Amino acid sequence: MNIFLSPFVHLGRSTLSILQRVGSIALFGLKGLSGIVRPPFYAAIFGRTLVEIGFLSLPVVALTAIFSGGVIALQSYSGFRHYHAENAIANIVVLSITRELGPVLAGLMVAGRVGAALSAQIGTMRVTDQIDALRTLSTDPMKYLVTPRLLAAIVALPFLVLIADILGVFGGFTVAVGKLGFTPESYMNSTLASLNAMDVSVGLIKAAVFGFLIALLGCYHGYHSKGGAEGVGAAATATVVTASILLLTFDYLLTDLFFTS
Amino acid sequence: MTQQPRIRIRGLKKSFGSKVVLDGVDLDVETGTSMVIIGGSGTGKSVLLRCILGLIEPDAGTIEIDGVDVLRAKPHHQHQIRQNIGMLFQNAALFDSMSVLDNVMFGLRAKRRAQSKPLLRSEMQPEALTLLSQVGLDEAVGTLSPSELSGGMQKRVGLARAIAGHPNILFFDEPTTGLDPIMGAVIDGLIADCVSHLGSTAIAITHDMASAQRIGNRAAMLYQGKLIWQGQASELMHSGNPIVDQFTHGRREGPIKTEHPL
Ligand SMILES: Nc1ncnc2c1ncn2[C@@H]1O[C@H](COP(=O)(O)OP(=O)(O)O)[C@@H](O)[C@H]1O
Ligand SMILES: [Mg+2]
Numbered sequence: 001m002n003i004f005l006s007p008f009v010h011l012g013r014s015t016l017s018i019l020q021r022v023g024s025i026a027l028f029g030l031k032g033l034s035g036i037v038r039p040p041f042y043a044a045i046f047g048r049t050l051v052e053i054g055f056l057s058l059p060v061v062a063l064t065a066i067f068s069g070g071v072i073a074l075q076s077y078s079g080f081r082h083y084h085a086e087n088a089i090a091n092i093v094v095l096s097i098t099r100e101l102g103p104v105l106a107g108l109m110v111a112g113r114v115g116a117a118l119s120a121q122i123g124t125m126r127v128t129d130q131i132d133a134l135r136t137l138s139t140d141p142m143k144y145l146v147t148p149r150l151l152a153a154i155v156a157l158p159f160l161v162l163i164a165d166i167l168g169v170f171g172g173f174t175v176a177v178g179k180l181g182f183t184p185e186s187y188m189n190s191t192l193a194s195l196n197a198m199d200v201s202v203g204l205i206k207a208a209v210f211g212f213l214i215a216l217l218g219c220y221h222g223y224h225s226k227g228g229a230e231g232v233g234a235a236a237t238a239t240v241v242t243a244s245i246l247l248l249t250f251d252y253l254l255t256d257l258f259f260t261s
Numbered sequence: 262m263t264q265q266p267r268i269r270i271r272g273l274k275k276s277f278g279s280k281v282v283l284d285g286v287d288l289d290v291e292t293g294t295s296m297v298i299i300g301g302s303g304t305g306k307s308v309l310l311r312c313i314l315g316l317i318e319p320d321a322g323t324i325e326i327d328g329v330d331v332l333r334a335k336p337h338h339q340h341q342i343r344q345n346i347g348m349l350f351q352n353a354a355l356f357d358s359m360s361v362l363d364n365v366m367f368g369l370r371a372k373r374r375a376q377s378k379p380l381l382r383s384e385m386q387p388e389a390l391t392l393l394s395q396v397g398l399d400e401a402v403g404t405l406s407p408s409e410l411s412g413g414m415q416k417r418v419g420l421a422r423a424i425a426g427h428p429n430i431l432f433f434d435e436p437t438t439g440l441d442p443i444m445g446a447v448i449d450g451l452i453a454d455c456v457s458h459l460g461s462t463a464i465a466i467t468h469d470m471a472s473a474q475r476i477g478n479r480a481a482m483l484y485q486g487k488l489i490w491q492g493q494a495s496e497l498m499h500s501g502n503p504i505v506d507q508f509t510h511g512r513r514e515g516p517i518k519t520e521h522p523l
Contacts, residue, residue: 121358129354132316136348137371137422138340 028146028223029216035140035147042148049152053114053211057160060109065164068101069093069171077180089180090190093172098199099259102164104251107210110157111243115218118149119239122222123232131223146219150212157211158204165200202258209254210247217243265328267292267430267462268313273322274486275308282308283319284486290479295456295463297477297494299470299508301517304483306466307351310432313464315343326430344372347428347461349452351435353419355407361418362403365389368425392421396451413444417451424455431456433465437472449475470509473497482508484517 035041076092122145125131134141169191176182218239225235266289273286282305290296300306311317313324315331324331326342334342347368355364366382366389373380390400396417407415416436423431436452437445449472456463456476465476473480477494482505490502497509507515 124357128352128357129350130356132311132314133348133350133354133356135316136314136343136346137367137426138344139367139371 025216025220028220029150029212031142032146032150032216032219035143036151038143040143042144045144046148046152049149050156052117053110053152053156054159056117057106057110057113057156058163060113061106061160061164062167064105064109065097065102065168066171066174068105069097069168069173070175072096072101073172073175073180077176087186087190089176089182090172090187091194093176094169094191094194095199097168097172098165098195098203100203100251100255102161102168103203103206103210104247106157106160106164106207107214107247107251108244110153110160110211111214111247112240114153115214115239115243116236118215118218119222119225119235120232122146122219123225123235124222126223126225127228127232141223146223149219150215153211153215154208155211157207157214161203161207162200165203202254205258206251206254209250213246213250214243217246264292266290267327268464269323269325269328270313271323271325273309273312273324274320275305275312275317276320281486283312286322286483286486286488288481288488288491290462290464292462293460294479295453295465295477295494297473297480297497298464298466298483298488299468299473299480299497299505300466300483301508302468305486306483307434309483310348310434310464310466314346314348314432315339344426345428346430346432347423347426348432349416349419349423349434349436351438353407353412353415355415355418355422357407359406360403361398361405361407361410362386362389362393364407364418365392365403365421365425368392368422372426389421389425392425393418395424395455396421397447413440413448416440416448420448420451420455424459427459429459429461431459431461431463433463433467433476435466435468436476437467437469442471445469445472446475452476470497 072093073089076089080088122131125145131141131145134144173184173187173191176187177184221235221239221242222232225231268288268290270286270288273283274281275283286309288296298306298309308317312319313326319332329338329342331339331342355361356367359367366385369385369388369392370380373385390403393400393403398414398417398421402410402414402418407418410418433452436448440448452463452465453476455461463476465473467473467476474494474497479491480494480497481488481491482502483489484504490500490505492500497505500506500509504516506512507517
């Protein structure tokens, strides 16, 4: 092969293989989602995963949100003090939490916490033949394993983000009142004045999309893992990395879609 | 008129990448027989079972079950046929998120769902406990999780789960590998009992000649992608085929090349 051409050939090959991967993940996702309308639906697994995702992620999401809210209050105070615009602080906290930080931080936390766990769970079932065993017992593993997990993540993430929104604003409130000398009433009033239903609902829509992406990548990598325990570990790592990148990509796309017009 | 074989395989081929694993396998398994398949590690014995089960798509060839070409039948029909096959996986493949009893009930549920019979836990529990006792396990084992069981007990649970749906075809992938000789003999006994109790047709993979003769009445050897010998299980030790003899007697010298001298 011509040495001047070979980098382009290489580039072409890797682009093709990435496109192929994207296609296969998208198909996997569609197949998983279509299980919602084709019976049987495994409600018990849906419920269990919902609790797993919602409940297990609650502490990390809550702590992250409280500290982020607090830190935004602190940073914007030091920045805006010179312009006598302290009242803008509540506004900045509310806007940044509901629009961006709530969904993105909760999403990243869940990607690490739940994405890895999902892919390890399903990956272990793959390498120990449990997925094949399901098929020999007349059970469609896509419907049994993937569909309920996708759905549970789509439902759980908005719930977590709602809590992150509340706790983030509360974190800002605590710092503003406890440290920066605001009165609770005036800070609360500015907070309520800044609160916008559109911001919150777009944040929740983002959350649902993030939930879908995290569960999709976790299930996909787990489902296709091979090579024993090592392969399961590799699948978990791949899930966290790809889910985090995709999550930020989709955050940008969704922000562009909803807020710039 | 000869009876149609329960399983009839012709020209089955499967490669992974450039690696040819099955290279034209022909096999008939008559109704009611127990066929033992022997062959070196990595020769494709599990791949053969997986092709019949529909877990792997072969590249070429036909698989007929009761005269129906399963590879070309409609998905729904394929599913129906394969519902009648029970499989005991090499490492038992128990669902580790469920208790032992739930594993067995999963086997019961699979069949019931197809027949729209009751799926209530309380109604299936007695039947699941009967299955456990059939494979020699105590009721108390039902509440344990699979990871708390020894290898032999896991195989028993796997057996109970596989026979729960009363399949008329049973597959066993190395059922005694990894067990001590006594436990191996016990599992062989259970397998032979289950097969005769259900009147099933069976295919068992094994490396263990004693086990082969306890489970099987027919035997075949897979070598380099083909079944190079078929005969009675009782002839395994004196087949007259140099490859089979080398394998069954575990000789280092002979036509089989030890490609991996590790
Ligand atoms: N899903 C798969 N993908 C790639 N290679 C496989 C797959 N399944 C089996 N193989 C290869 O096929 C060969 C036969 O495997 P197997 O049937 O498991 O052997 P055994 O006879 O010991 O049961 C092995 O070399 C294995 O690496
Ligand atoms: Mg094998």
